[in-house]
Amino acid sequence: MPSQIDWVAVDWGTSNLRAWALDSGGSVVESRSSPEGMGRLTREQYPGVLASLLSDLADPADVLICGMAGARQGWLEAPYLDAPADLTTLERAAVSPEMPGSRLAPRILPGVCQRDIGAEDVMRGEETQLLGLSALLPGFEGLVVMPGTHSKWARLSGTRLERFSTAMTGELFELLRTQSVLRHSFTGDLEGEDREVGFERGIELGIDRPERLTATLFKVRAGALLSDRSSAWCAGFMSGLLIGAEIGGQRDWVPGAGEVPLVGNVSLCALYQQAFARLGMQTRIVDATDATLAGLKAARQG
């Protein structure tokens, strides 16, 4: 006999929708995902997409959602909490979109914003991962780095988010790789063995000279033209430059000692781990999905 489903945890991001059905002990009974992220939905489509994703699940009424579904351009805006923020209050600030004719009672958690002039910033989804991290690493205080399309650097103190900053590293990499003049340097195999050599060179230059990024990026093209650098070398070099500049430019956030948690895609986090190692920093990789699920559970018990 299958376990009774108690509630459903949902991560509704820009490009993906993932759901986990949990029993009353917090164990995952079922999980599913769909590409119907915020980016391809109109407001009116959300109820139908959620109902369809969960249609074969027996009982669950309680659905707790984090991520972009709560954005202004999402399903229903869940106004930001202001940083510094106590993340145990996320659930209290959730909004409840209507699902006419459905048993489902969805609630969407808010994101967190930072309004200080000159440090304005926003997050949606990462606040839930940070709450999850505080549950996975009880009592942790310090810098958390969340590599991704929009990397977040956050100062966490237990369940309190002190401040944070976003770097557009992942998005810049994709734009430059596919849309810029540098794309001509990426026409071959990007995964060859000298990707690592290029990455090491890029990390070094990025960390040492983050202020030169708009100039060092052009070295990708010049290196391909003048030194016959392979596409793999160029991809590694550009990735290293961008990750290195993100870290080098925010060195004043990096603590002198202790372990920095890296929350994100595991293989991307491994690149950041390599970069932080150049600064003599220990890191610990936490899979983003684990952090999200832990965060949704912690929010519901908040």
Place this chain on the structure above:
Amino acid sequence: MPSQIDWVAVDWGTSNLRAWALDSGGSVVESRSSPEGMGRLTREQYPGVLASLLSDLADPADVLICGMAGARQGWLEAPYLDAPADLTTLERAAVSPEMPGSRLAPRILPGVCQRDIGAEDVMRGEETQLLGLSALLPGFEGLVVMPGTHSKWARLSGTRLERFSTAMTGELFELLRTQSVLRHSFTGDLEGEDREVGFERGIELGIDRPERLTATLFKVRAGALLSDRSSAWCAGFMSGLLIGAEIGGQRDWVPGAGEVPLVGNVSLCALYQQAFARLGMQTRIVDATDATLAGLKAARQG
């Protein structure tokens, strides 16, 4: 009676083709342009495009070309000169593509490259503008800044190009404005009056914190979401951030005194002028077309 045409000067860039017919005194008799830049031509199309552009001109046989037509993916590769380079030798290094059945005898000037490891760079077209600048400002020694899609910073000593560096400022602005998540902040009128306010703020932050660029760029989005910044403010701010970071990150190139020539589109140069003024630097704007034409004339007399 129209003046006799002695030769034709041509600037064949990525997105444009421009030609000036000159008499033996160096005066422009005719000029024309076409959107048939390198970016939309196959190698085989060049002779026909040039013949058609110049078909109604009476006599000219001598056609001197600068720019991307000499790139590997252009008409005929004109191998780079190595920096440091004496720009009076450009013509000697020109290549002559074939024009079967035509009176026209085109020659394409080379670009300049810099092979030093870690400072690899390339230019095609700007070397001719720099030679032109040395003719327009005889004896000039110092930094020349050439704002554009790929901004060039060059150290010029008379007709000698000592070294140079490229920043991808203009291309990054266009990519971020049209393709990134920041595009959502540019849906309104970009030319409103608070563009100037945003620009000033961006310049300040860009010059002071160039190492933070990948993070400060995200403030464009956060400012629009949290502070209802207008599209014009956002456009000014992003432009200021990128120009400021280009200048702030290369401060060690900026001389302590003297006037810095800015060679490029005049309204873009005016933005750089404003930014350099924050560092207390005097600048002098030189229209890119004037520099190109002066450079092609000087090359031919080289």
